Amino acid sequence: MLNLSEIFINYNQLSGKLHFLVALSKCRRLNTINISGNKFTGRLPPYMGNLSTMLEIFAAGNNMITGSIPSTVANLSNLLILSLRGNNLSGKIPTTIGAMDNLQGLYLSYNSLSGNIPEEISGLTKLVELYLGANKLTDPIPSSSGNLSQLQFMALSQNSLSSTIPTSLWHLQKLMVLDLSQNSLTGFLPADVTKLTAITAMDLSGNKLSGDIPISLGELNMMIYVNLSKNLFQGSIPDSLSKLLNIEKLDLSSNALSGVIPKALTNLTYLANLNLSFNRLYGQIPEGGVFSNITLKSLMGNDALCGLPRLGIAPCQNKTNHSRSKQQLLKVTLAAVMAILISASCLCMLVIITTRRKGNIPLPLGTNLLSYQLISYHELVRATRNFSDDNLLGSGSFCKVFKGQLDDESFIAVKVLNMQDESASKSFDTECRALQMARHRNLVKIISTCSNLDFKALILEYMPNGSLNDWLYSNDGRQLSFVQRVGIMLDVAMAIEYLHHQNIEAVLHCDLKPSNILLDKDMIAHISDFGISKLLVGHDNSIMLTSTPGTVGYMAPEFGSTGKASRASDIYSYGIVLLEIFTRKRPTDPMFVGELSLRRWVSQAFPHELSNVVDSSILQDGIEDASRPPENFSILNINLISIIELALLCSIVVPEERMTMNDVVVKLNKIKLNSIHSFENVGAFLMTPDIPNFYQQQPKGI
Structure with missing residues (x-):
């Protein structure tokens, strides 16, 4: 008994008070206590702070525990996970909790906690997930929460939080999910929200936020879900929202938005749920895209909209009597354009003269002078x-x-x-x-x-962090976690998607490989080395090559048989790099001889023997004892299967059967979101905790 290291009695029908914790305090090697999903009652005893100093997980969610959280919980200095969600806890969150500087997951949702969120929470510098929703918390969100630089999930919904959203909160570069819905928050959103580079879901609905929707919101191209409904937002819907290429749900209903609906929203391929109801929008309802299947419920309350007879919305009337004013507007516009062109020409001449005096070359064609x-x-x-x-x-x-x-x-x-x-x-x-x-x-x-x-x-x-090749093969002890690898390959996928689908002339990179993937100070990936890139003009899908480009091992097989490069050939290279980053094997490794290639080697192990081919450091991610399999191995394996399946689909021999980069981005985005709980020592084998309602998952485990 004294050597007990883990206790799992979760999701049974156990009842009674928590007096047995006294006996457990004698187990000095205890690492995990999971008593979630039972019918335990009574208070958390102050002596829970006397539990083993080796304790890393304390999960007592979904019981009937009452009283306050004892301040002595801070004595558990090595605790990684504290889950008390779904109880009847009251009182304030103890300020001593800020001393738990190893804590990575704090789950206190669905209780009756009151008072403010303590400023001391800034001491939780390793915190990755913070769930305080559905309580009775008041006062502003502490500005110190912006110091939680590792935070990826923040859910503070269904409280009575007031005042403005702290500016520091918009600088959390690793934040993936932000749920502040159903509070009493006021003020404007900042003009620049682009620091939230990893944000995937944002729910600010049911507050008193006002002002314009930031144009910069459209730069958050990882976004899948945005809900700004039931606020006081004014102005027009920014055209920039059409750049949210991965967005699946966008809810702007019940605000005071005006103007026309941007036509560019029809280009959002994955947007399946759009709600613009109860605003002050007017004019033509766009055709195509999400508007092909939109319902009246999503447009009602905008009496000046027109152009959708199938929903009973009257067709738009031609207003020919405005032609004269349009002509006058055209004259003014032409005059302004001429003035701009003359100014630009003068600026160009000035730069050219300056350049020649300095001995430099003239500016490259198309350069942004500013x-x-x-x-x-x-x-x-x-x-x-x-x-x-x-x-x-x-x-x-x-x-x-x-x-x-x-x-x-x-x-x-x-x-x-x-x-x-x-x-x-x-x-x-x-x-x-x-x-x-x-x-x-x-x-x-x-x-x-x-x-x-x-x-x-x-x-x-x-790029201060060098290349992906350096990180994979240097002998200086550097290692990439599973989540980092997914993030890097998602960055690369978004860049290739941009090159392939978001330019008038599609750019083919033609030489994608780890040495051409560079990492900045924040480990964000950037593609380099376009020395042999090709352009697809107009509606061309491929281009005939006069020479064989690229690097052996990464080149698509159709180069040799047809001499053609296409978007699919870049996707093949991407698939090989995706296999390489998770196996840490070069496609030119000496082991690959004859018919055996990197792709065939991995496909032979897929899906049941992946542990024999993936990089062993992934399997040891965060595990001190290499002889002991990680507790979250089954979840890890599911994520690996998804990744390897994606890589194999990208590197199929037949070009037409490969995935498009649009689909790769969406798939990887979801894998990254799903894998967070498995690979940052957060929620590990306890399954997904408190995921907000918009993910339509049932809270489990803790």
Whole structure:
């Protein structure tokens, strides 16, 4: 008994008070207590703080426990999970809880806790999930909650929280789910919400928020669910919401929004549920997309809308009597456009003159004059210490890449072309054009160029965490967790989706591999090296190649048989990289000889023997004892199966049978969301806790 390490008596019909915790306090090796889903009554005894200092999980959710949370709970200094959801707890959240600096999951929803959320919560620096919904909490959300830099899930719904949403909350870069619904929050949303780079679901409904919906909301391209209903939002629906390409549900009902419905919303392929009811919208209801199956319930309360007779909404009337005013507007618009063009021409001349005086080349075609940075050859020499080997980041067939520090102390990467290679100049021009056409957060940004007869260089943003190749194969002890790997490949997928589907001319990368996937300071992935990229013009689906591009092992098999490159050939390369990042095996590994390839090796193990082929460090993720299988192995295995299945579908031999990158992004997005509970030591084998209602999952486990 004294050597007991885990106790699981959850989801039975056990009853009585919690006096047995006294006996458990003698078990000094106790790691886990799970008594959830029973009929235990009474109070949490103060002596629960005397339980084993090795205790990592205390789960007593879904019982009938009363009283307050004892302040002595803070004595459990190694606790990772504290779940008391679904009881009858009252009183305040103890301020001592801020001392539990190892806590990663705090689940107190569905109780009767009152008072404020203590400022001391900022001490929970490792907290990943915070669920305080359905209580009686009041006062503002503490500004210190912005210090929870590891937070991924925050659910504070169904309380009486007041005042404005703290500005610091909008800077949580790892936050995936934010649910502040059904409170009394007021004020405006900030104009810039783009720091929430990982956000997937946001529910702010049932508050008193006002002002305009931020245009920047459209930049949160991971978003699947947005609910801003039952607030006081004004102004028009931003056109930028049409950039939420993964959105499945958008609810803007019961506000004071005005103007027309943006036609671009019809382009949102996955948007299945749109509610715009009870606003002040007017004009033509768009046709196609989500509006093909929209119901009257989602549009009612906007009396000035027109153009949907099947729902009893009258057709729009042609207003020819406004033609004169339209002509006058056209004249004013043309005059304004001419003025802008003249100003732009003058600016171009000024920049060209300045450039020639400094000895630089003219600006590359299509460059944004406002963001282009003029950097001379002499400044590059100083920045790289005369291109010394100490500053060398890497080299390839066409180039060498150096780290540099400019006069303003900012860091850059300088890609110097090998002018002895006849292909270098063509590679330079190709990469310039591709990077100028394509602007996306997951593509390496081109800062400037420098060129003369003997020297050509691209100046790119510097990526301090190196390449994916470095992380997979360096011997310096660096390792990537499962969630990090999923996040990196989701970043890459979003970049490829942008290149393939969101440009007038689709860009084919043609050389996707780990060394071309770079990681910034926040471990966000950026695709680089567009030296052999190709453009698909108009409605072309493929392009005939005069030479075989890419790298052996990553090239699609149709290169050899047809000589054609297409979107599908990039997807094949992506599938191989996806296999590589989870197996930590190069496709050119010496073990792959004859008919055996990386893909075949993995497919032979799929799905029941994946543990024999995946990177062993994934299976040991967060586990100190390598001889003991992780408690969440079954959940881990489910996520691995989903990932490997996706990789195999991307790398099918027949190009037409491969997935599109649009579908890859959606699939990976969901895998990442589902895997959070399995791989950050949060909710591990206790299943998903308190997932908000919009995921339509039943609370289980803790």
